[in-house]
Amino acid sequence: MMTTLAASTLAEFMNGYVSPELALMLAALFHAGVLLLVFAHAALIFIWLERKVSGRIQDRLGPTRCGGRFGWAQGLADGIKLIQKEDLIPRDADAFLFRLAPYLACIASFGGFMVLPFAADWVAVNLDTGLFLLFAILSLEVLGIVLAGYSSGSKWSLFGGMREAAQMVSYEIPLAICGLIPIVAAGTLNLTDVGQMQVGHFGNWFLFHDPFTFFAFFVYFTVATAGCKRAPFDLAEAESELVGGFHTEYSGMRWSYFFMAEYASMLLVSGVATLLFLGGWSTGLPFIDQPIFVDLKSWNPGIGPEGFVLGSYISNLIGMSVFLLKSSFLVFVQIWVRWTFPRLRIDQVMTTCLKYLVPMSCFLFLGATMWPLLMAMGKGQKTTIWPQPLGDRTVQVHEHVLHPINEPKIQIADRGEQTVDFSETPVIAKEAILTEAMHSPSEQGIQP
Amino acid sequence: MEGVDLKLFLLVGAVLFVCGVICMTSKRNGIGVLIGVELVLNAANLNFVAFSRYTPLGLDGQIMALFVIVLAAAEAAVALAIALNFYNNHLTIDVDRADELRG
Amino acid sequence: MNGGQVLFGIFALLTCGGAVAVALTQNVVRMAFWLIVSLGSASGLFFLLNADFVGATQLLIYVGGTVVLLIFGVMLTTSGPLLKIPSSPGELIQSAVVGVLFISMFFFTVWSVDWEHVANTARVHDSTTDTVALQNDTTGRPIGMAFLGVRPDRDLGAAEGQPLSTGYFLPFEIVSMHLLVVLIGAAYLARAKRQITTAESRSEVV
Incomplete structure (x- = not known):
């Protein structure tokens, strides 16, 4: 395959030791493992964060004891507790689909990380259609939820699943349109290129590109929150009406897989928002970006194996930290929103999407495509609003x-x-x- | 991708097509029939894309596949609306019950 | 046995296996699940064929959109006992016979045709560059330009004086209008306007 795989560099390094085919496969496995770590840690850290933030918002302390200070090991303890629980399958359930559904949800939200660049050179698969594929994979998560709701053999689960299906099918439209707005400004779907374009002054961020992208960010963030079925849009699991919604019948590890998927996809949509609007891995300050992302790249003291550039590595490492910090901040905002706003009703959720968010995103999209023309007119260049056929x-x-x-x-x-x-x-x-x-x-x- | 030639892709497409046809002929559930149609369309897509890779058909094959996907989505939407209407009128989606026009 | 063959084997097996399972299952929701497996692996095959844009579209529209719609339809139209509408043995035998005939015809056709020869005679013009775009996987941009009516993938290397290749601007517009009309029509059809009362429908159906 001609696709640029991050694994190919590692494979070249291993080439001398094993056969090239095996080297590529091992390298790919290694990178999948790294991504799996990101996936698992996202759940671990954000579950702890959710507990802490909700505690503070409700004037409590949240977890304080587990693992010493700040209860940092709370997520780990939760995981150990969940592994020990009995794996129940209801009698009326379609056991085959019931068992498979959590994995389907997990695979979908894990798959998205495949095309998400964490730093300028750190992306598992560098595709020209990166964002498109990412949205495609994100849209698969709903299948796991819907199948879980349907196969549980419980009316609460069925209602949860139906709500999720209706909600996701509607919210995908504004999500994709809002994602396209910065793409219009960037001119490429390749997420790495989009990120690189915004390095430097924070005026380069697509958030500040034009008024339409500015508003598109907020629409995108709302839609993405709904897309992760987070409150106030968590109708699929509304515990006050549907017991537990689609996961009513689940227990133990299978139950926790849904939440791993949910927290990972929160990080994923926040990462996309960071890349598309908030400058990706750039710090936004030219006097920091210049030395880190440009000058440091070529610094090579000759440490390590051949072909390894230490400066580039450090630059990518810093870039990834900046990127993850920004994304985590957006995840924090999602948690903040969850514990601040009351849940909407299902008809209100659908109204918000179909009557407000879709027209708004369409208008913003139209505006974003007209913006270059308006700018050109403002600068006195020869152009017309109605150009040549x-x-x-x-x-x-x-x-x-x-x-x-x-x-x-x-x-x-x-x-x-x-x-x-x-x-x-x-x-x-x-x-x-x-x-x-x-x-x-x-x-x-x-x-x- | 060396070692995999056009024939293998065409065979996969053939299996998809035949499964779709079997689905369309044997299922009595309206949505089952619809699923069969999706399989048949997908078989055609696979052939288009395979031809675009291995013959001078070039990009045209991929573009045809895109058109097929879009039209399949439209078809699914209409068929589903019809199925819902049918269900509203008959309280079932067994297609064998739709025999009012039989002479 | 190289990596491409292994990947092709996995995806082809999943595609065919999923399709066969769709044909054999009677439960509609499981059929939808196997359809997901089949279509998802087919998109994997598209990626192997360097058609990444088509593969992503397949995932987004087919698997993420159409199949969700189908499952949604199943949820709205089936209640408990109606989940399985078994086919009669006669129908099964008929369709098995048709299927076996079809597949033997296809296998015979595919094996007996010399595809190299077909590919060479099907060559429209003798430029060697018309498959340039397909050698790498950056098909997104050429596809977009073809939708705008320009074919750099064909015309850039063509000899001077040759007629220009056609793009897909008009079909693209037509299909987009078609989609809009279809969606409005489907929404109009699907709204519950002719909901008959339960008592009436009982007497009708039973």
Whole structure:
């Protein structure tokens, strides 16, 4: 496969010792293990955080004793307790699906980490369609929940599952549209590229790119909170009406898998929000970003095996810490929201989505696509709100870029004096220019 | 990807298609029939994408697959609406009960 | 036996196994579950074929959207005893015969055709670059441009004076309008306007 796998560097390192196929497989396994650690620790830490924050919000202390100070081992203790519990399966349940459903939910939220970059070079699979795939994988989590609700053989679970299905199918739409708004500004779906674009001054963050992305962030965050079925949108497990919702019949480890999935997907959507709006791994201060993410990269004291650049490693490590700090802050906000707002009714949840969030995100999306035109007009560049028909542009592009027979020399309007001779340009560069021309036709229209 | 050729993908597509056809013919549950249709469409998709990789069909195959996916989604939405309506009128979705138009 | 073959084997087995299980199961929800397995592995096959955009679309729309809709439909339309509507033995035998005939025909066809030859004769123009985009997995951008009506993947390497390849701008617009119309229509159809009272329907059905 030509996909850029992070594992390939590790595989090259192991190449001398084992066969290349085995090396790649071992390296992939190693990286999956690392991601699994992130997945498990997210649950461990955020469950503790949830208890602490809810305690403070309710004027309590939360856990204080387990593991010494601050009750930091509370999550661990919870886990040990849950492992020991009996694994019950109700008589009426569809045992096969009942057993499988928690794993399905877990796999879906774990799979999302596959394409989430933690730092400039630290991403398991660097795909050009990264964000798209991430949303696709995120949308699978609902299947585990729905199957769990259906197979439990309990009316509470069934209602929980149905609510979850209806809620998720509706909330996916504004989630995807809001995710696309910064993508319009970035021009790529590759999450690593999106992150790299925002390094430097915090004005580079897509949150401050234009007013539409600014508001899109808040819409995205609301929708993402609902997407993780967190309060005030946790209708699937509303304990005041549905006992436990979709997990009423679950116990022990299987029950905890749902919560591992929930906390991990909270981190995942927060990570996406950080990448898309809040600058990813950049600190937002140019005098820190410059030395860490640019200068340090090339610093190589020659320690470690060949091909290992210590400076790059440290730079990535700092980047990951910044990224995880930002994401954890967003998770903290989600927890804060949960313990502050009362739960909505199911009809209110659907109304919020279909009547408010979808139109809002559509409007923001439209605005984000018009913004470059407005900016160009404001700067006095020659453009119109109603540009040339697309067919004309297509023909123009074909004439000038693909078949420069009559006019071998053309100009990209925006770049003034720069003259490109396509007869000597390699194919790849042609495609890049063509792509650029088609992407923002009015700003950089191609003129003979 | 060396060592895997077009034939193998076409065979997987054939199995998908046949399973879909069996599903469509033998299931009496309306939604079961719908699931069969999805399998058949997916078989066609697999063939399109396989051809786009191994023959000069190029991107066209993938684009056709995208169109098929979109139309399958539309089809599922309409079929489901019909199934719900049928259920409202007959209190079952057994397709063999839809025989009012039989002469 | 290389990595690609192993991955293909796993995904192909899951795809076919899921499809067979769909055909053999009578329980609708389990059918939906096996459909998830089958479609999800099929998207894995798409990734193996370097069609990452199609694979992701398959996951997002098929598995995450259509199947959820199907399960939702199952929940709305089945209550307890109706979960299984068993097929009659006659129907099963009929469909088994049809299936065996179909699959033997397909196997025979696939094995007997020389696909190399077909691929070579199907070549529309003799440019060697039209599969450039497919050698790596960055198909997202070329697909997007094809939807806009420009085909850099075909035209960039083509000889001068050749007719331009067609894009998919019009079909894309048509399909988007189609989807909109269909969704509005489905919403209109599905609203509970003709809900007949229980007593009436009982007398009708029983």
